[in-house]
Amino acid sequence: MNAVSPSELLRVLPQARRFARAITGEQPSGDALVAEALRSPLPELPARLALYAAIVRAAPKRDHAKDALTSRQRQLLLLMALEDLSSDEAALVLGIDSNLALAEADAARATLRTVTATDVLVIEDEPIIAMDVQRLVEACGHRVVGVAASEADAVRIAAASPPGLILADINLGRGGDGSVAVSRILQTLKVPVIFVTAYPERLLTSEGIEPAFIISKPFEPLALAIATYQAVTAGRSPLA
Incomplete structure (x- = not known):
């Protein structure tokens, strides 16, 4: 033992x-x-x-x-x-x-690399980081339906082009809070979410609802690939 x-x-x-x-x-x-x-x-x-x-x-x-x-x-x-x-x-x-x-x-x-792609909404307020995340998402075979720099943008894009996955930062600066944007979107859509943050421990406090998927910044393409696969499949086998 x-x-x-x-x-x-x-x-x-x-x-x-x-x-x-x-x-x-x-x-x-x-x-x-x-x-x-x-x-x-x-x-x-x-x-x-x-x-x-x-x-x-x-x-x-x-x-x-x-x-x-x-x-x-x-x-x-x-x-x-x-x-x-x-x-x-x-x-x-x-x-x-x-x-x-x-x-x-x-x-x-x-x-x-051969897994079926999905539509992804990226919520990130830093333009350079957003471009890098979009590049990595597309390199994993997914389609980016929009990049939102604020809560309002995220909600609007999700309503216009419902994604199959949300990839969200927490701190959107003047644009608000990424977790709040996700909460608003999840009121009308059932969609898996991956949070990308430099401070993952802040989301693992054992207080209230916590995200199922968290990637630490900076991250490697493989981390994004496996996280998106797990999120889209919910960690479960497909139905027969």
Whole structure:
């Protein structure tokens, strides 16, 4: 049994909650997955890796013939792209050989390039950052239906061209708050949301409703690719 101290667990808990939500596609089920993982003895790994491994072990296996990625491939990319683990660390978490982890990750990256695209609304007030995000979104195969620099712009664009995904910054400067814009849009549309922020810990406070998908700035194209795939599929297999 891993003798991880309570203080160590508390320190890595926000990262573990982010990982679990990205697996399941929503806050309640992700947090329930973390709670289930904590009820069992943790493996003999450093605190952060041990908690990730316990989450993987507790996560339901939902592989389906119509899935573009297997559960293990999803988990690998989430660990490496969103959680910034090395391939060796991800292999330890999943309990597989490092060479197999690399091969699976390469296959998953290739598959992501062929995944069906969706329409994306980008909410970002910094023009240069917005252009970069749009470029990355389009490089992932998605279509940008609009770039909003304010709450009002975001609501207007979403009403005119309903997106299949929203990619939103939080601080829009004089344009308001990205989370408020998203809340207004979600009153009339049911659409997955990814928040992009330089301060992800501010969105993982255990207070009120928190986002299921968070990418830390600056981010790599792969992080965006796997996050959009998970958000669009809600971390679940398609219906038969």
